[in-house]
Amino acid sequence: xxxxxxxxQLAELVRLNLKPDERAKLSRDLEKILAYVEQLQTLETDQxxxxxxxxQIENVFRKDIVxxxxxxxxxxxxxxxxxxxxxxxxxxxxxx
Amino acid sequence: xxxxxxxxxxxxxxxxxxxxxKIFCACSAAFGCEANENTCPVCLGLPGSLPVLNEKVLxxxxxxxxxxxxxxSERIKFxxxxxxxxxxxxxxxxxxxxxxVASKGFLVVEIKGDGGVLTEKRxxxxxxxxxxxxxxLLHEGIKDGSWVDYNRAGxxxxxxxxxxxxxxxxxxxQYLVSLKAILQYLEVSDCNMEEGSLRCDxxxxxxxxxxxxxxxxxxIKNMNSFRAVQKALAYEVKRQTKAVESGEKxxxxxxxxxxxxxxxxxxxxxxQAHDYRYFPEPDLVPFSVASEKIETIKKSLPELPKARxxxxxxxxGLSDYDAYVLTSDKIxxxxxxxxxxxxxxxKLTSNWIQSELLALLNAGKIAIGDSPVKAKDLAGLIxxxxxxxxxxxxxxxxxxxxxxTRKSAETIVKEKGLVQVTDLKVLEExxxxxxRANAKSVSDLKAGKKQALGFLVGQVMKETKGKxxxxxxxxxxxxxxxxx
Numbered sequence: 001x002x003x004x005x006x007x008x009q010l011a012e013l014v015r016l017n018l019k020p021d022e023r024a025k026l027s028r029d030l031e032k033i034l035a036y037v038e039q040l041q042t043l044e045t046d047q048x049x050x051x052x053x054x055x056q057i058e059n060v061f062r063k064d065i066v067x068x069x070x071x072x073x074x075x076x077x078x079x080x081x082x083x084x085x086x087x088x089x090x091x092x093x094x095x096x
Numbered sequence: 097x098x099x100x101x102x103x104x105x106x107x108x109x110x111x112x113x114x115x116x117x118k119i120f121c122a123c124s125a126a127f128g129c130e131a132n133e134n135t136c137p138v139c140l141g142l143p144g145s146l147p148v149l150n151e152k153v154l155x156x157x158x159x160x161x162x163x164x165x166x167x168x169s170e171r172i173k174f175x176x177x178x179x180x181x182x183x184x185x186x187x188x189x190x191x192x193x194x195x196x197v198a199s200k201g202f203l204v205v206e207i208k209g210d211g212g213v214l215t216e217k218r219x220x221x222x223x224x225x226x227x228x229x230x231x232x233l234l235h236e237g238i239k240d241g242s243w244v245d246y247n248r249a250g251x252x253x254x255x256x257x258x259x260x261x262x263x264x265x266x267x268x269x270q271y272l273v274s275l276k277a278i279l280q281y282l283e284v285s286d287c288n289m290e291e292g293s294l295r296c297d298x299x300x301x302x303x304x305x306x307x308x309x310x311x312x313x314x315x316i317k318n319m320n321s322f323r324a325v326q327k328a329l330a331y332e333v334k335r336q337t338k339a340v341e342s343g344e345k346x347x348x349x350x351x352x353x354x355x356x357x358x359x360x361x362x363x364x365x366x367x368q369a370h371d372y373r374y375f376p377e378p379d380l381v382p383f384s385v386a387s388e389k390i391e392t393i394k395k396s397l398p399e400l401p402k403a404r405x406x407x408x409x410x411x412x413g414l415s416d417y418d419a420y421v422l423t424s425d426k427i428x429x430x431x432x433x434x435x436x437x438x439x440x441x442x443k444l445t446s447n448w449i450q451s452e453l454l455a456l457l458n459a460g461k462i463a464i465g466d467s468p469v470k471a472k473d474l475a476g477l478i479x480x481x482x483x484x485x486x487x488x489x490x491x492x493x494x495x496x497x498x499x500x501t502r503k504s505a506e507t508i509v510k511e512k513g514l515v516q517v518t519d520l521k522v523l524e525e526x527x528x529x530x531x532r533a534n535a536k537s538v539s540d541l542k543a544g545k546k547q548a549l550g551f552l553v554g555q556v557m558k559e560t561k562g563k564x565x566x567x568x569x570x571x572x573x574x575x576x577x578x579x580x
Contacts, residue, residue, distance in 0.1 A: 013178075013371055013373070015180055052173050052376035052382060053173075053376065053378070053381055053382055055381065057381045058381050058382050058383060058384055059381070059383050059384060060148060060149070060380075060381050061148065061149055061150070061151035061154075062122070062148040062149065062150055062151065063150075063151060063152075064115050064116050064117050064150050064151065064152035064153075065116065065117060065122060066116050066117045066122055066123070066124045067117075067122035068123070068124065068134075069121075069122070069123065069135070069136030069137070071135065071136055071137065071140075072132050072133060072135060075132075075135070075140055075142070076132065081241070083238075083241075083243055084131075085130060085131040085132050085133075085245075086131050086132065086234070086243035086244060086245060087132070087182075087243070087244040087246070088241045088242070088243055088244070089182040089233075089241055089242050089243075089244055090241055090242070091235070091238075091240070091241050091242055092181065092182055092233060092235075092242050
């Protein structure tokens, strides 16, 4: 059991249903990843701009123009469940 | 124990920016379309699709940031806010975490005191950031699931977060009024709470007066009007005060406002344990905003409510309060100025809008923009008062008729024969009749009781069915009945 993270909670957050042996394996992997990050954190980065993107591209815009995609029917056709023009999902409202 | 408490309030306002298309795709951002009509692979989160920022969205956000005296970031990036909920098909919302468009601004709010005296209060703006709206879930009357309409998913929103500088529910209300006014003047949003283009969540805690540390805050959601925000806050402050006084601890939680019961209730859902795991959105490149661009937008800003308020006072000679009321709603201010354009007297117009017109509109729950009496027509009525064609009293009867029939004041006056009587002979005859019938008041007036004059003027008005010119009656009566 790691001190740094709760594998079960992480699995719930990303909606993964892990078997016990998967949990153990992923925990070991995550431990290794975190150890590597720890190593990175020893580096002097005060003068370095954080890298959010690796490509040197910026300011990619589109004009404010409407272009109907007309994909509704083809998407709804493959939806697990639909009701007329709506997507249908399991009841999500929580009882209060 | 008699501790005095104060409330500490901060507001989060989501405003839908007025664009034709969505924030990251070319789908229409229009309200009221057929379910899922405005969807595409990008806003449905289909694999292989890529978002691209609508340039108009950033421009509008910068406009708002500047009008709220914010610092505009030179570098902007978007982040993923991860959560599983069917209102967003991607399982994350594209938002901004640590590099918002605007930050560290303020808004000057007018707080109304006794007798309509306005005092200024500066409310800090923490930040304003861009994000995409979520889809709409329908539950009602559906037994075996929920329906989802993604038309709203991807509609551009600007979230404006205030500092916890508000101290009363009334201040929160005034903040919202001032903020909405600015957004309307900027023409960046429809600001329609019913259609969801303006939404507000509130954070509130209480503490003893003199305490500088913040208490445990509660977030309240689900208010559908500014008054509801005020009521929900008032309820919450009372609830928290009662809890603290009876020794309970306030729990940090999200509560929902129930309008029909006028109370807040705890959501008690797993949503409390949110862990959004923000990280930079890899599908969108970063943005840099050139200072020249900011300058250009700054120069293009229209006249804002505060400037218009000052102008109304100096140009039209209106009182501080009247000018404030007329400019706190852009459409109301536009209506007023349209009347002035039609050569109506400014002070008369201000009075007529604020008393008669707004009373009729409020009674019929009609917005000023939908008034059946247009500015041109109200100006017509006010001109008739100004040139003594009708008395103010008759004008008050004409306005509801204009409302009803949508005819001009001139037409109604002609049709009903409501022209003010200025014929001296007719007025003198009426005055004589009144003098004969009211001996007591006549002798009172002659004895120096000036109040009797008002009564006699009223009697002459009655005699002429309100059509007499009160100034002329006054002169006639004073002449006929000199004080001895």
